[in-house]
Amino acid sequence: MAEKRDYYEVLGVEKNADDQTIKRAFKRLAMKYHPDRNKEPGAEEKFKEINEAYAVLSDQQKRAAYDQYGFAGVDPNQGGFGGGGFGGFGGGGFDFGDIFGQAFGDIFGGAGGRRRGPSVQPGEDLQLQVSITLEEAVKGIKKKFKINKNVTCDCCHGTGAEAGSSTKECPTCHGAGVVLKGNGIFRIQETCPNCHGRGKIFDKPCKKCNGEGRYRDKQEVEVDIPAGVDDGMRMTLRGYGEAGRNGAPSGDLFVFIRVKPHPIFERDGMDLYVDVPISITTATLGGKVEVPTLDGKISLTVKEGTQSGTQLRAKGKGIPSLHGAAVGDLYCRIIVEVPVNLNNEQKELLKKFDDSISGNGAKSSNNLPGVKGFFDKVKSFFDSMSDSKKNK
Structure with missing residues (x-):
């Protein structure tokens, strides 16, 4: 089975895309891959993938859960992803020309360099790896970290200019904030290197940020890690990445969870496993044995004649699910210990037995x-x- 693609990647949009951008991307792709229009192999599967992605990203609650926890935050098998969602393609309000213009206008030079105003540049995303113990993963924890990143200048409030500074139109981009490079029909749009996308230049740049509108600073971030997280899980803190330019939104901070190996327990999803050594006598005659859990010790009954490798289950002593709807179990693997360093009398008794x-x-x-x-x-x-x- 093919690995699932990121929903934003499926629709071809940025993670900070607004609702209208997501809707336009969905309509464009739905038109392209609709089974009634596209008979190529794989088109129907592609169409289903697009529909699934839109069902999550068009719903604010589902999108927030997906942004926070990835695929673990949404379950495509429980409502909302079925064959129902295909009904809105046929009628009014679907202007193919408008969609084509949204998709291809800039690359073919449709803007013609005539767009006025600053070129907004969203901030870059950041990554942070957080190591936690198994106990912290089970109960959840809040951790504080300091990260170096670009922040909006608090002196010029991101404008890049000192108070009272006069401005003039950038002579390079003529106020557009971008320039087009290349010849013929295919031209590439780039941020203006002279004004850095503002469309204007100042006679008095801000001294604190040197006219950049942002500067490097060490910021404290608190990460609220929920109970039930697993090793390798990704959390997203929206807007905690690098500051954007010219009023653009900040990037996101991706937090990758690493759960440290535990000296006693092994984890498999929501279940825990622990090795419990017992004596030959207890294995033969049966009895009670104390076993550790993450909440303290419990007593389990060992039946007469228990063999090494037998597993005893302690129900509900595992790990809670991410949303707290269920709890895993603790499996105790019995290890029958063979006695060592016996004296002669003990050896003779063992031979007779x-x-x-x-x-x-x-x-x-x-x-x-x-x-x-x-x-x-x-x-x-x-x-x-x-x-x-x-x-x-």
């Missing part, structure tokens, strides 16, 4: 069923080899 249960016949079969079953298999194996040689 072994003689009493490992003789031939029904007694041995009842006391050591695993041993008898193993040697029965060995005997059958060599008998089959002997018969094979005789038949040659």
Whole structure:
């Protein structure tokens, strides 16, 4: 099964895209891949993928959950993604010319360099790796970090100019904030290198930020890690990335969770596993055994004749789901310990005990069923080899 693509990538939009941008992208792609219009192999699957992405990103609540927790925050199998969503394509309000213009106007020079005003540049996204313990992953925790990033200048409020500074139109881009490079029909639009996208230049640039409108600073960020997070999970803090230019929004901060290995427990999804050593006596006769959990010790019953490798389950002693709707279990793997450093008297007693249960016949079969079953298999194996040689 192919790995799911990021929903923003599916629609071809930025993570800070507004609702109208997402809607336009959806309509454009839906028109292109609609099964009634596109008969190419894979078009229908592509159409379903587009519909699924739009169903999440067009819903503010679902989009917020997806932005925060990725695919773990939304479940496509529970409502909203089915065959229903295809009905809005046919009628009014769908101007193909407008959609074509949105998709291709700039690259073919449709703007013609005539657009006035600053070229807004959203801030860059940042990444942060956070290491937490298993206990912190189970219960959730708030952590504070300091990160170096570009912040909006508090002296000029992002304008890049000192108070009272006069401005004039940038002679390079003529106030557009962008320039077009290249010849012929295909031209590339770039931020003006002279005014840095503002469309104007100042006679008195801000001294604190050197006219950039932003500067580097160490900022404290608090990350609220919810209970139930798993190793490798990504959280998104909207607007905590680099400051944008010319009034553009800030980028996002992507927080990647790393859960440290635990000295006792192993994790598999919502379940925990722990090895519990017991004595031969307890394994043979049964009894009670104390086992650790993340909430403290509990007592479990070991049945008579328990073998090494047996798993005992402590229900509800695992890890809660990300949204707290369910809790996993704790599986205790029994390890029967063989006694070591025995004195001569203990060894003799052990030999007498072994003689009493490992003789031939029904007694041995009842006391050591695993041993008898193993040697029965060995005997059958060599008998089959002997018969094979005789038949040659």
